[in-house]
Amino acid sequence: DAKTTQPNSMESNEEEPVHLPCNHSTISGTDYIHWYRQLPSQGPEYVIHGLTSNVNNRMASLAIAEDRKSSTLILHRATLRDAAVYYCILRGPFNDYKLSFGAGTTVTVRA
Amino acid sequence: ETGVTQSPTHLIKTRGQQVTLRCSSQSGHNTVSWYQQALGQGPQFIFQYYREEENGRGNFPPRFSGLQFPNYSSELNVNALELDDSALYLCASSLSGGHEQFFGPGTRLTVL
Numbered sequence: 001d002a003k004t005t006q007p008n009s010m011e012s013n014e015e016e017p018v019h020l021p022c023n024h025s026t027i028s029g030t031d032y033i034h035w036y037r038q039l040p041s042q043g044p045e046y047v048i049h050g051l052t053s054n055v056n057n058r059m060a061s062l063a064i065a066e067d068r069k070s071s072t073l074i075l076h077r078a079t080l081r082d083a084a085v086y087y088c089i090l091r092g093p094f095n096d097y098k099l100s101f102g103a104g105t106t107v108t109v110r111a
Numbered sequence: 112e113t114g115v116t117q118s119p120t121h122l123i124k125t126r127g128q129q130v131t132l133r134c135s136s137q138s139g140h141n142t143v144s145w146y147q148q149a150l151g152q153g154p155q156f157i158f159q160y161y162r163e164e165e166n167g168r169g170n171f172p173p174r175f176s177g178l179q180f181p182n183y184s185s186e187l188n189v190n191a192l193e194l195d196d197s198a199l200y201l202c203a204s205s206l207s208g209g210h211e212q213f214f215g216p217g218t219r220l221t222v223l
Contacts, residue, residue, distance in 0.1 A: 041216075044212075046210075087153060099154075
């Protein structure tokens with residue numbers, strides 16, 4: 001499995017943007033970049049995914065480097081509810097069955 | 112639309128016993144995956160079932176087994192429980208070929 005590297009923790013103030021980096025230098029051409037988050041005492045929750053182009057949805061934006069060796073998850077205006085562990089995961093083509101979670105980045109949001 | 116549900120919420124067993132955990136998939140989803148999450152770590156993939164057949168397995172011993180039923184609900188069975196099996200067990204449902212997996216809240220298993 002191609003590996004990802006994330007910082008252990010990040011802090012943000014409420015209503016400010018949060019930029020979560022992820023390095024994946026061994027990514028293959030068919031790997032999708034997925035982000036999940038896990039709020040305290042809950043199961044993981046899908047956030048966003050992308051292949052080559054930047055992606056936006058109602059939760060976040062995903063910026064992918066041109067060489068695809070790194071990406072950044074952007075939370076545009078952090079709320080207290082965004083405090084969670086964020087996981088950056090590489091996933092093979094659509095029929096690759098598993099998600100390989102690392103340790104993730106613990107995001108703390110200050111009021 | 113009903114999300115993924117798991118039962119029981121919490122469970123305490125003793126070493127050597129057997130346990131069965133249950134998962135109801137989100138409506139319309141034909142694939143279910145099980146994960147084990149030890150305290151302070153990310154979830155680890157156990158196995159996945161698609162149309163009642165095992166479709167892939169992680170690095171877990173054979174005493175971890177599963178079933179998927181025609182209504183796509185699923186069971187995780189663990190035999191000969193060990194202390195290290197204490198963890199949060201998560202199931203996730205998805206559509207085959209879909210990118211998004213929908214996770215349940217998990218079952219917290221404690222082995223004494």
